[in-house]
Each structure stands twice: as C-alpha cells, then as structure tokens.
Amino acid sequence: MKQTTIALAGNPNCGKTTVFNALTGSRQRVGNWPGVTVERLEGNYSHADTDVLAVDLPGIYSFSAHSPDEEVSRNYILQSKPDVVVNIIDATNLERNLYLTTQLLDMKVPLVVVLNMMDLAEQRHLEIEVEHLAKHLDCPVIPVVGSKGTGIDALKDAIAKVALSHHISSTSVVYDSQVEAAIALLMPMVANAAAENHADPRWLAIKLLEEDQLAMEITANAHADVVATELARISRHVGDATDIVIADGRYGFIHGLARDVIHRRLELRRTVTDIIDRVILNRALGIPLFFLIMYAVFFLTIGVGGAIH
Amino acid sequence: MKIRDLEIGQQGRVVGFEPGDRTYRQKLIQIGLSKGSEFTLIRKAPLGDPAEINCGGILLTLRKGESDIVIVERI
Numbered sequence: 422m423k424q425t426t427i428a429l430a431g432n433p434n435c436g437k438t439t440v441f442n443a444l445t446g447s448r449q450r451v452g453n454w455p456g457v458t459v460e461r462l463e464g465n466y467s468h469a470d471t472d473v474l475a476v477d478l479p480g481i482y483s484f485s486a487h488s489p490d491e492e493v494s495r496n497y498i499l500q501s502k503p504d505v506v507v508n509i510i511d512a513t514n515l516e517r518n519l520y521l522t523t524q525l526l527d528m529k530v531p532l533v534v535v536l537n538m539m540d541l542a543e544q545r546h547l548e549i550e551v552e553h554l555a556k557h558l559d560c561p562v563i564p565v566v567g568s569k570g571t572g573i574d575a576l577k578d579a580i581a582k583v584a585l586s587h588h589i590s591s592t593s594v595v596y597d598s599q600v601e602a603a604i605a606l607l608m609p610m611v612a613n614a615a616a617e618n619h620a621d622p623r624w625l626a627i628k629l630l631e632e633d634q635l636a637m638e639i640t641a642n643a644h645a646d647v648v649a650t651e652l653a654r655i656s657r658h659v660g661d662a663t664d665i666v667i668a669d670g671r672y673g674f675i676h677g678l679a680r681d682v683i684h685r686r687l688e689l690r691r692t693v694t695d696i697i698d699r700v701i702l703n704r705a706l707g708i709p710l711f712f713l714i715m716y717a718v719f720f721l722t723i724g725v726g727g728a729i730h
Numbered sequence: 731m732k733i734r735d736l737e738i739g740q741q742g743r744v745v746g747f748e749p750g751d752r753t754y755r756q757k758l759i760q761i762g763l764s765k766g767s768e769f770t771l772i773r774k775a776p777l778g779d780p781a782e783i784n785c786g787g788i789l790l791t792l793r794k795g796e797s798d799i800v801i802v803e804r805i
Binding site (some may be wrong): 482487514516520632668669702704 | 766
C-alpha cells in the first residue's frame with residue numbers, strides 16, 4: 422500500500438478539526454509537537470489503495486512565526502514536506518481566511534482548498550462560484566459541510582489526485598512594483614539557500630522583505646545590507662513600511678478574487694450573536710443579568726447539588 | 731485620529747499605522763484590520779476601554795493602548 426502524508430491548515434474556528442474528524446473517523450492520536458506545548462493531532466484513513474496520514478496543524482492566521490502555533494505549522498510544512506497541504510476555509514468568512522491561502526501560494530506547496538461550512542454560507546445568502554475560485558487559485562476547491570460529512574469523499578479524491586500529480590499552483594500574488602523589484606533583486610541571491618532548504622526562492626525573498634526571523638536564519642543573514650537598502654527604498658517610494666505594503670498586496674489579490682467569485686444576494690444585518698450581545702451587553706441589563714446568572718450557578722451547585730449529595 | 735475618538739455607531743476607515751510594534755500591527759492586519767478596511771464602532775466599555783468594532787463581519791475587541799497604533803478617519 423502507498424503512503425501519503427497530508428497537513429490540514431486553516432484559521433482558528435474554521436472547522437478544521439471537524440473536517441479532520443470527518444476524514445479520519447476515530448483513528449486518531451494526540452501528542453505534542455517537540456519542544457512546545459502545542460497539541461499535535463494525527464489520524465489515518467485509507468482511500469483508493471493508499472494509506473493517508475493526516476496531521477492537523479494548529480489554527481493560525483498567518484505563517485509569520487510570531488507564536489509557537491505559527492512556527493510549528495510553518496516548520497512542519499517546510500521541513501516535513503507533506504504531500505498535500507489541505508487549506509480549510511470558512512466559507513462564511515472567505516476574505517479573511519484567504520489571507521493564509523495567499524501565503525501558501527507564496528510557499529509553492531501542493532494545495533487543496535476546502536470551503537467548509539457551505540450550509541452556513543447558503544443560509545447567509547452567500548453565493549460562491551466554486552469552479553471560478555478553483556480556476557483563479559489553480560488548485561482544487563472542494564465545498565464541504567464538515568459537520569454533516571458532505572463533500573468528504575470528493576475531498577479524498579482531490580487529495581489523492583494532487584498527491585499523485587504534485588501539482589503546484591501557478592497563481593501568485595503580484596505585489597507593488599517596488600516590492601516586485603526588490604523580490605527580483607533578491608531571488609537570485611537567495612536561490613542557493615532556498616534550494617538547500619527545499620524552499621521556494623520567491624517565497625524566501627518575500628519573507629526577507631517582511632524581516633522574518635526564520636528567513637534570516639536560512640540565509641545566514643548574508644543579505645542583511647541589501648534587504649535594509651531595499652526596505653528603505655520601498656518605504657520612501659510607497660510611504661509605508663514594507664510589511665504593510667506586502668499585506669496590502671495580499672488583500673488586493675483577495676478583494677479582486679472576492680469581487681469575482683462571491684455574490685451576496687442580500688445582507689442579513691442581524692445575526693443571533695448580535696441579538697444576544699444586545700441583551701447581555703446592555704448597560705442597564707448587563708449587571709443584573711450577571712448577578713442573576715451567578716445566583717443560578719450558586720443555587721445549582723449548593724442548593725440542588727447539596728440536596729442530591 | 732484614533733479609534734477612541736469615534737462615537738458609537740460611527741464608521742471609520744483605517745488610513746495607516748503608527749510606526750513601532752510590528753508584531754501587533756501584523757496581528758491586526760492578519761485578522762482583517764488592514765489599511766483601507768472599513769469598520770463600525772459597536773460599543774465601548776463604561777470607561778471607554780476596551781472598544782468593540784465590526785470589521786467586515788468580524789467583531790474585534792481592542793484595548794485602548796493597543797488600538798492606538800491604528801490611525802483612522804471618520805467616514
């Protein structure tokens with residue numbers, strides 16, 4: 422039997438673990454990532470004569486390695502080289518979730534995008550052109566409802582296909598022309614370091630411009646002077662710090678995508694959360710409600726609990 | 731202008747960031763409070779800190795000191 426390793430990446434609360442459970446069923450193991458107290462969840466499933474090991478990465482907004490969660494996720498993708506990275510996206514919050522996707526596109530990894538919570542998106546009258554999105558991202562996009570298990574078979578098929586073809590998306594985010602000039606300058610300089618670390622040179626150049634710690638380590642800080650000059654040049658021309666300009670590039674790409682593939686049929690102004698917040702966060706009602714709930718808790722634990730005891 | 735200068739219900743747009751704390755700035759940008767994004771101030775705590783904003787359907791609650799790195803304009 423063949424062996425495939427996949428990694429699940431996504432924002433916090435995008436339903437990543439629900440999809441993970443739907444994929445692997447009960448065959449799971451919980452552990453820790455070496456050296457940090459970040460939980461590591463692994464599971465297996467068999468599909469089309471292949472044994473697939475699925476690793477659930479921590480929920481993150483970015484691969485910038487500002488927190489142990491981000492660092493663990495990024496190191497796993499870069500060093501362990503999973504055959505497929507499955508990027509799970511909350512369909513009701515496409516724009517914010519795609520920020521992580523743009524970074525995976527920069528990293529040039531074999532990618533499958535999962536649009537989770539499609540039922541909620543429908544309830545909120547969001548129409549997403551899945552095919553169109555897949556074309557733009559140049560990778561499979563699979564709509565699923567993790568909680569009901571719909572679309573999981575299609576997802577397994579898509580993963581198997583990408584694991585076989587190792588297809589890497591040709592889509593990349595085009596940044597501000599000043600940033601692009603700096604990337605073009607840095608790319609040949611970091612080509613060797615990138616090849617040694619099995620990383621993409623363009624990604625490494627972008628990361629250097631973001632003053633990323635890991636990128637500096639990979640290149641042994643050899644291009645610190647060039648980077649500093651370029652950073653100064655970019656902020657002089659554009660008027661903003663380079664990391665803001667790069668983030669703008671990512672959001673520009675995302676907004677362009679969103680305009681093309683999302684149709685909001687009508688905006689539902691008030692969600693359940695809003696209604697609950699209006700009551701419990703109300704200036705006048707808030708404190709009395711707090712005391713009422715505390716009273717209820719004490720009554721339950723002492724009054725009812727004591728009687729049962 | 732800062733988020734703390736807005737009144738409840740008013741809308742604002744992010745026009746820039748104060749220099750300094752890159753990590754926190756990046757965090758805000760990643761969550762969706764990027765340059766050019768629009769938001770509504772939903773509520774403030776009784777002493778004005780923290781304040782909750784709605785940014786494209788995402789509810790963010792920010793401390794006064796932290797949110798001061800965001801430069802906004804009223805729209």
